[in-house]
Each structure stands twice: as structure tokens, then as C-alpha cells.
Amino acid sequence: MNTPTPKSGKGSWFPLASFVLLAILLANGLWLARNPDREKLPSPLIGKPAPQFSLPVLHEAGRLLSTNELRGAPYLLNVWGSWCPACRDEHPVLTRFAETKRLRVIGFNWKDEHADALRWLEEFGNPYFVVVADYEGKAAIDWGIYGAPETFLVDGQGIVRWKFVGPLTDKVIVEELLPVLDKIEKGR
Structure with missing residues (x-):
């Protein structure tokens, strides 16, 4: 055999x-x-104009919001999705910061279903001044977004001044975000 x-x-x-x-x-x-x-992780956007977008407003059918409309005062752009577990961890921290009204917190809902995003905000609360929805993720590419949560600080002239990848914590806000915001407010 x-x-x-x-x-x-x-x-x-x-x-x-x-x-x-x-x-x-x-x-x-x-x-x-x-x-x-x-x-x-370094961002090539720091010190450069924020990428342009014109995206639907989550809570207002038919309304688009553009980056040009956000100019004039600093804002924090927070990328989130209802599908993102780390966004749930970050949410109470972001909510506490938004309640200080130190600057506008803009929600950037990324690759989410409209109904899921609305349900998530209803369940956990809405800390955002306004929420734009990037349903297909096309605007996120220009911002270099590759995950959620990610957060950008943009000054009143529309220049990206700071980026953070991952969930914000109280420590990150105090030690990283606020010092950059102080510089912006002092005109530096």
C-alpha cells in the first residue's frame, strides 16, 4: 500500500x-x-484652515450648515456615532464641558443612521450647540478622521488649533484643550 x-x-x-x-x-x-x-497622533491640519463642509443638520430636515457659518468664534468639533462605545464613555465629560458654555461644541455625527443618532442623543442627552451629519463619511476624509471619537478645536478664523484622538477626559480638557483655548482667547 x-x-x-x-x-x-x-x-x-x-x-x-x-x-x-x-x-x-x-x-x-x-x-x-x-x-x-x-x-x-500628529494632524497635518494643525495651523491650517479647517476643511470645508456643507452638511445636513441632524435636527432640522432640509437645513445645511457649512464651516463658513461657524467662523467668528472658536468651536470644538466632536466626532461621534451611536455605534461607538468610546463615545458613550466620553459623553458625560463632553456634556460637563459643554455646560460651561466656554465655547460652542459642534457634533459631527459620522456614518450613522439618522434615527439611531437621534435616539442616542435622546437617551444620553444632547450637549451640542448643533449636530451635523456626515452619513456617507465623505467630509470626514478631508478632516483626516479615521475613528470616533475625535475632537478638533477650531479658532474664530477657521484655523484648526488642536486635535485629540480618542475619548476626551477631564484631564485632557484641563491639561491640553484649555491651554490652547486660553491662547486663542488671548490672541496668540
Whole structure:
């Protein structure tokens, strides 16, 4: 009786190479998830004009809001989605900050269903001055958004001055956001 012998050839390395590549990708993902510096990723937008958008207002059917209409006073643009677990963690912090009325907090609802976004705000509260909806995610590309939550501070002239990736915390607001906002308010 003949016993089949394993074939060796050009394709035998493929399963091993696929496994190694997958392991590298998973390790990189775990590193990013545990690396506290991921929130400090540099943004090419800092010091440049905020990307233009004209997006529907979540609570007002038929109304569009553009970045030009937001100029004149600083604002915080907060990217969120009802599908985002970290946005739920961030929400109480953002709400407390919005209640100070130090600046307008603009919600940027990203790749969400209209009804889901409205339901989420009804359940957790609406800290936003206004919420725009980027249903297809096209405007987010210009902003360099690759996840939620992300937050941008834009000055009154429409220049991006600060960006944070990940959920805002009280510490981030006090140690990072407020010092930049102080500089903006002092004209520096």
C-alpha cells in the first residue's frame, strides 16, 4: 500500500506567510489599543484652515450648515456615532464641558443612521450647540478622521488649533484643550 506523501512546492509557504502577516496585524492593533500615545497622533491640519463642509443638520430636515457659518468664534468639533462605545464613555465629560458654555461644541455625527443618532442623543442627552451629519463619511476624509471619537478645536478664523484622538477626559480638557483655548482667547 502506498502512503501519500505531502506535496511540497511553491504554494506550501502561503499558509505560514498568511498566519505570520495576520499575527503582525493583530499585534499592531493590540499595541495601538494599549498605547496611550495613540491619542497624540500628529494632524497635518494643525495651523491650517479647517476643511470645508456643507452638511445636513441632524435636527432640522432640509437645513445645511457649512464651516463658513461657524467662523467668528472658536468651536470644538466632536466626532461621534451611536455605534461607538468610546463615545458613550466620553459623553458625560463632553456634556460637563459643554455646560460651561466656554465655547460652542459642534457634533459631527459620522456614518450613522439618522434615527439611531437621534435616539442616542435622546437617551444620553444632547450637549451640542448643533449636530451635523456626515452619513456617507465623505467630509470626514478631508478632516483626516479615521475613528470616533475625535475632537478638533477650531479658532474664530477657521484655523484648526488642536486635535485629540480618542475619548476626551477631564484631564485632557484641563491639561491640553484649555491651554490652547486660553491662547486663542488671548490672541496668540
